[in-house]
Amino acid sequence: MIQPHGSTELNPLFVYNEQKHQALSKEAETLPSLLLNSAAAANAVMLGAGYFNPLTGYMDLADALSVAEHLKTASGLFWPVPIVNLTKESGIKPGRIALRDPNVEGHPVLAVMDVQKVESVSPEQIQFMAQHIFGTLDPKHPGVATFTGLGNTLLSGPIQVLNFSYFQTEFPDTFRTAVEIRNEIKERGWNKVVAFQTRNPMHRAHEELCRMAHERLGTDGIVIHMLLGKLKEGDIPAAVRDACIRKMAELYFPKNTVMITGYGFDMLYAGPREAVLHSIFRQNMGATHFIVGRDHAGVGSYYGPFDAQTIFDTSVPKGAQLIEIFKADNTAYSKKLHKVVMMREAPDHTPEDFISPSGTKVRQMLGAGEALPPEFARPEVAKILMAYYQEIDAKK
Numbered sequence: 597m598i599q600p601h602g603s604t605e606l607n608p609l610f611v612y613n614e615q616k617h618q619a620l621s622k623e624a625e626t627l628p629s630l631l632l633n634s635a636a637a638a639n640a641v642m643l644g645a646g647y648f649n650p651l652t653g654y655m656d657l658a659d660a661l662s663v664a665e666h667l668k669t670a671s672g673l674f675w676p677v678p679i680v681n682l683t684k685e686s687g688i689k690p691g692r693i694a695l696r697d698p699n700v701e702g703h704p705v706l707a708v709m710d711v712q713k714v715e716s717v718s719p720e721q722i723q724f725m726a727q728h729i730f731g732t733l734d735p736k737h738p739g740v741a742t743f744t745g746l747g748n749t750l751l752s753g754p755i756q757v758l759n760f761s762y763f764q765t766e767f768p769d770t771f772r773t774a775v776e777i778r779n780e781i782k783e784r785g786w787n788k789v790v791a792f793q794t795r796n797p798m799h800r801a802h803e804e805l806c807r808m809a810h811e812r813l814g815t816d817g818i819v820i821h822m823l824l825g826k827l828k829e830g831d832i833p834a835a836v837r838d839a840c841i842r843k844m845a846e847l848y849f850p851k852n853t854v855m856i857t858g859y860g861f862d863m864l865y866a867g868p869r870e871a872v873l874h875s876i877f878r879q880n881m882g883a884t885h886f887i888v889g890r891d892h893a894g895v896g897s898y899y900g901p902f903d904a905q906t907i908f909d910t911s912v913p914k915g916a917q918l919i920e921i922f923k924a925d926n927t928a929y930s931k932k933l934h935k936v937v938m939m940r941e942a943p944d945h946t947p948e949d950f951i952s953p954s955g956t957k958v959r960q961m962l963g964a965g966e967a968l969p970p971e972f973a974r975p976e977v978a979k980i981l982m983a984y985y986q987e988i989d990a991k992k
Contacts, residue, residue, distance in 0.1 A: 608646030644757025646774035647877035656752035684747035712753035763860035786816035791883035797840035804936035871904035929971035
């Protein structure tokens with residue numbers, strides 16, 4: 597099986613030993629506590645689940661600045677996005693603290709942190725990092741708006757994670773740690789595995805893209821790995837996406853071909869940088885290949901259509917990763933060929949030769965109860981989406 601990023605063994609920061617877990621939970625109630633923001637909480641969940649291997653906790657300012665500018669920590673570990681605990685709270689001192697969950701009622705302890713450094717981050721340093729991570733300082737960019745509003749006090753040091761926030765309880769059939777996915781890949785007897793990232797329901801184009809990668813790479817299986825955390829306003833909720841994807845896989849893929857899983861993280865909308873982060877934690881969960889499509893992890897028009905692919909050629913040093921990237925173009929149903937194709941593989945086609953309605957058009961049709969073209973969406977998937985949008989419209 598493929599090795600994790602930066603180490604020979606996966607080192608999740610969740611406390612699996614029951615006795616240690618109980619003792620730490622008890623101790624946490626006696627410690628000074630910090631209510632995390634959602635971004636820092638998501639980082640804790642990813643660290644606990646082993647997705648951010650080999651990190652042992654939150655980065656200090658030197659590492660965060662180095663990662664932002666050079667895609668590596670001060671010690672030289674290749675990493676594309678700072679994993680930080682920024683806060684607006686003041687008066688925190690080095691020592692042991694309990695980190696409380698902002699996303700669960702009652703704010704239970706999510707992790708215990710040994711705060712090694714408490715550093716003040718200047719507005720210029722925040723902007724410096726944001727510019728490098730997102731490629732823009734436009735406050736309308738959702739990632740920039742979130743990052744620049746987290747606070748100017750940076751806490752760094754190792755953490756021990758006690759739970760996986762709301763992800764395990766709200767998505768018990770879908771949320772999986774990197775440890776669990778590795779174990780299931782082994783149990784299925786898969787060696788070559790391609791992973792697909794999604795924050796949307798899967799239509800015919802996504803389905804066929806997964807099938808193309810599976811067949812062209814000769815993989816044993818596909819891991820559809822969906823984001824379960826916070827998105828931007830207007831995006832489809834995780835529970836609806838989950839239902840759509842499960843129905844599609846159940847009806848249109850052979851058995852023991854697809855694993856449907858999810859991870860607990862907030863979308864960054866960092867385009868190229870986030871694509872690299874996605875590839876690192878897919879390697880950590882045991883995937884040998886990762887699909888990067890057009891405008892991967894993008895938002896609006898902030899990134900070029902293939903920036904998230906070219907970064908692997910321009911900014912990822914040779915040997916920095918073991919996972920291989922399957923670079924894909926947009927896929928759509930061809931009226932000429934009567935099948936879904938990658939657009940770049942149909943050079944004789946004009947836009948009119950493809951069935952590819954806009955997101956706005958799809959939304960209008962579903963809200964009105966109109967069937968989507970079967971060439972665009974499987975009818976069983978469209979039915980789930982239609983019920984969701986009609987429920988929204990009924991509340992207006």
